[in-house]
Amino acid sequence: MNLANKLEIAELLYKKGFNISEIVDLLDFKQNKQLVIHIRKNKIKQESTEKQSISNFSEESINKLKQFNLLDKIKEILPKVENTEESIEIPEILNIEQFESNKVEITYESEVARYKKLIKLEDKNNICSVCENKGFIYLPKKNSIGLKSHKCPKCGGKAIHNNQAVNIDPEILKEFIPNLKYRDIDFNLDTLRKGADISEELKNKVLFNDYLNLLDNMLIDFKNGKLPKKSYMLSAPDGFGKKYFVYQAIKECLSYDYNVTGLIDILEIQELFNNFRFKELLELLDSEMLFIDLSGGTKLVLTDTFRYILNHCENKGIPVIFISRSEKATIIQQKGKQNIVEWCDIFKENTFDYDFGHLENIGITGFFARDIYQNKQKAIKDFIKYSPMKMKGNSIVNTEELVDFVTKNPDELLINKNDFVVEKVERTKTLLELESGIDM
8 A cells, every 4th residue: 555545445434533643553654744744734534533333335435445465454443323313302493584584684783782781791610601601702794795703802702721632643643843841831821920030020010911911812813813014023931931831822723724833943954955955954844834943043043044944935925923931032133144134034023924935023122121131140159159159141250251242222123224333252151061060
């Protein structure tokens, strides 16, 4: 049996309730990923989560199984069903004239009036009285035929965010989210609020709540099957839920059968780009929604790599979310004067909808980012008791070696212009170098 035949049979069995592992074992696939990619790309849905009896297979399907001597094997796996006659209740037929008359009465204004009454009702059993935990409502379009979805005016979409579990085949989920920690734990705003690695004083700032609301609102859209209309770089320090947020977004996308990537490391993309392996690179980026991790590679990543990704997204109409520990100002400063114009062109203060070729930096930025890092550095300094040393990035350096980038406007941390002053920065020594006395 060749690969095309295997995938055809696999598709048939998956529709009839077989899980990925069972199909892989039955058809001797070398790895799960091959089958998972086929199912995702072709948006194949299961007719039932439980295996169906052989009587539910079409004659064509049965002949196909016979052709490859699989029918007997599959009969052994399928549940045995006794032939019993079941009474089927036929619902009452609606009065067509009454239905048509009711249909005419439904207008934008009448639906708004109805929802206003529902808003006043008390929620029961944690179910929103307006949207019934769908997170959205439908209203007739004002000036044209058809319906348009809107976020629930009562719960703001949070009902679906807080109550609807994502139901995805575990084998598929494992391919996209290998780490069990992120796979089994859903993103939780309250946990992030309590567990964020900052002082209580900073937690009580409005900017921290703005960050939480930003993640919450983006996830509400993902929960409603809506992809972002822009490309973003989400920046925040470690311990601020960036990966949990992205993996939850991936789960939501999978639940709506979007063709998405897992979380791709930027260095994986750069390696393919540097070695001219563009066929593999295009396969990696073949998606309806991209998620890319910059955390390990902001100092190493090249402008050309960024531009290639963003051009691909712009041409294909694909949104991308980068996650990063560093905000755009820090990334631009790390690169120095050589590519300043190109880097400033990648990041824009505000982008238009569907401008997927530029990045809008969201998350924890500016003075609030500075306050958090200073708070972290103070805690680390108190912990290691290293005096007169200070922390710079992840290294410990002598105070006289510390030379920072200086903006022309000292009151402005974010770079909004193409020009700024850069003082010469000596290479800082790591803790290992300082202790050993050896330059590395």
